[in-house]
Amino acid sequence: MNNELQEHELLVLRSLxxxxxxxxxxxxxxxxxxxxxxxxxxxxxxxxxxxxxHAGEWTEIDVDGLGEQA
Numbered sequence: 001m002n003n004e005l006q007e008h009e010l011l012v013l014r015s016l017x018x019x020x021x022x023x024x025x026x027x028x029x030x031x032x033x034x035x036x037x038x039x040x041x042x043x044x045x046x047x048x049x050x051x052x053x054h055a056g057e058w059t060e061i062d063v064d065g066l067g068e069q070a
Contacts, residue, residue: 003028022047 005025017023024043031039
C-alpha cells in the first residue's frame with residue numbers, strides 16, 4: 001500500500017483549504033505508534049477547543065457524539 005498522497009488527493013486538499021476548510025493530514029509513518037483513531041480524536045478535540053475559544057464558549061465538548069465530555 002502506497003502511503004504517499006497522490007497528486008489528485010493533494011489538489012482536493014489544497015482546494016478545500018483555499019475555500020476555508022481546516023485540513024490536517026498525518027502519514028502512518030508520522031503517527032508512529034499512535035492509532036489513526038486516537039490521532040483523529042485528538043485533532044477533533046483540539047479543533048473544537050480552538051473553535052470554542054474563538055467563539056467565546058468555554059463549555060466542554062462531546063468529542064465523539066457518545067455523551068462523554070472531553
